[in-house]
Amino acid sequence: MSATPPPAWRVVWWFGFVSLAADMVYEGARSVYGPLLAALGASAVVVGLVTGAGEAVALVARLAFGPLADRTGRYWSLTIAGYGLTAVCVPLLAVAPRLGAAGLAFATTMILLERLGKAVRSPSKSALLAHVASGVGRGRGFGVHKALDQVGAFAGPLVVAAVVAVASLWWGMAVLAVPGAAAMLLLLTLRRRVPDPSVYDDTPPSPERPGPAPRSGWWAQAVGAGLPAVFFRYALAASLTTGGLVTFGIIGYHLVTEGLVPVASVPLVYAGAMAVEALAALGVGLAYDRTGPQVLLVVPVLVALVPALALGPALAAVLVGVVAWGFAQGVQDSTVKAVVADLVEPARRATAYGVFAGVQGLLAIIGGVGAGWLYERSLVALVVAVALTQVVALVLLADTLRRSARLRRAG
Template identity: 50%
Template sequence: MTGAAGTTNRFGPLRFVLSFGVVSMLADVVYEGARAITGPYLATLGASAVMVGFITGAGEAVALVLRLASGPLADRTRKYWPLTIAGYTLTIVTVPLLSLAGALWQASVLIIAERFGKAVRTPARDTMLSHAGSSIGHGRAFAAHEALDRSGALVGPLLVGLMVAVSGYQLGFAVLAIPGALALVAVLLLRRAVPVPERFDPDGPDAGPRTSGTTAGLAGPRPPRHRLPAGFWWYSGFTAVSMFGFSTFGVISYHLEVQGVLPAALIPVTYAASMGAAALAALASGALYDRIGLRGLLIALPLTAAVPFFSFSTSPGLVWTGAVVWGAALGIHGSTLRAAVADLVPAARRATGYGIFTAIYGTGWLAGATIIGALYAVSLPGLITFIVATQLAALLAFLPLLRRPAVPARP
């Protein structure tokens, strides 16, 4: 793991993944803490259920669709670290500013700007993680990262819930500046420890000796332009159909607020429960993926279909159950879906693959979140029927993928 002067990786692949998990954990305290109260906060600013669904869905779409540009940019420049750091910085700055938003349009701009930061950083970050995963297993790498990531998403809502109980939503957003500053310091230190993660991957674009006198991450020939395989496109379509029926937590928390199912300070705690379930589900599904491949993804479909039966209830007990089910489905989406892309796409085009993949299912999520918000306003049975139907359609789209090898090939 040595090369040109000043470009030595001081961490091994597993330590790199775990350290990146700590960075993401701190960042998740920030933006997942904020997302835990986004729906109720927008409601206090006059937003309707449809508007909450659209704003939160638009934010997710920005975080996903704009990766069509940031993914190829990362592959073309190989500036994985600068893009990652810039994306984290944008998120860390915008979230605390929500404490100063006094109008719906201001809050909406900041929510979408925070998601833009995620669009900038994620293809580059996931590509670096995928290089480490080539040595330790993609399922294991993404599961470990996601589990740490979601542990921050558990702490963040609890912290915000406490602040809301003490002084209201403004303090809930403002306190997130502290973990944000820690996240920025952590990612800068990790950049110094592992300047060239590509070297973890024996088939990566930066594997092997490098020419001297060049900048870290830019040495060597440009990555070859491999065509993305047909299996990748079909897989992306399957995930888009599945996400079409996956509600954002903004709509769920809006329901809890306007129906008075739970006190305002407890709503972030349900999100924390979701994140705990997501962390456990990520570890389990990642290990399952490394053993049986894409078949391990099937469990996400019935979990998603079950969400509306619990989460849109007026029974507190069912709502808490729904939080766990929703979180478990999210954990699978966040870890194993990403791991599969690393096995479907050539290493030199991986950031592009991640950008395209998340853009496709992000578009599905935006459309679905808006429809779910609209259905919530007019017909709860219609909402349930819509979600169940999308998961049945996703199952049909998944069947051709079963012809792929049961276990992903390893280098």
């Protein structure tokens, strides 16, 4: 390790390049999960269940891995292990059609394991990035990281689309082994160059040395004992938008089963959504640093619009709905996290990110299954159900942000 750490902005970009390569892998795969599962015999309910459960695993399991990171201080180890699961499991989807009747079960397992990798790494990675981003402005730091992340999320589906067009859906999964290997190489290099990102923060313990053992037990930590009440109100408000946002698996399934686009075009639609997500993350991140968290009030509005547009019969309206989906997704996965870092002290951030994601995950699986069930029965009922949840989310989010602002002024 050199005596002088690299500039904070450079490290933010390095973290972004790791995410760029990794996102090529799992976002490339996610772009075709709907058609992929349908090709293995899945119905819309099964697609909603698998994709919703995948998001739930990626979120709920952080209840365990957030406190584990804070207790052990092994932020880097957990980050590397999580990325490793993604790099391995996604390319293995290529063998699913060769397994006959077991193909759907195998693909489901690989999807869930890949999402488990997201849960393993995300609290630790977010805690590491929060240290570094404090040196550049957390809204901008998380926003720039998310924008780079989304470059990979844009490129991955394009690669998959090209391979599907000239070969097959399954070869599209196999080629994702290449960016997976690149992500692991970049991550290991970053770990060697910057073993202690806490040097960029004002009040950190070293991320590789655990702090004093907490008085409460592991379960109490996992459910957020001692975290501020305003954090839990915020987690519930944000999670209602997560549960209400229909998964792209359902949107992709709709595009193919309704004959709106061929299978090879679904990743192109997803790539467009990823481009919107990148711009949203960057723009809202900058606005967050300038105007505060009130910019997040746009998210419930966008989430409410998605099913009415993206699950309709007209391709033009569907594409507008996909834009709304990408914008909402971009804010949910970037600037929303910056608020958590502002509400919770550094020593509890990984735990807070785990709890936050756990609440999101519980609502994600309910939303995923519910969306798939309602999609097969009544699109009107689905639109109304999402709209009602987002009214609640908007009211709760606005109230929570007001309470948070009063606490900051009082402090």
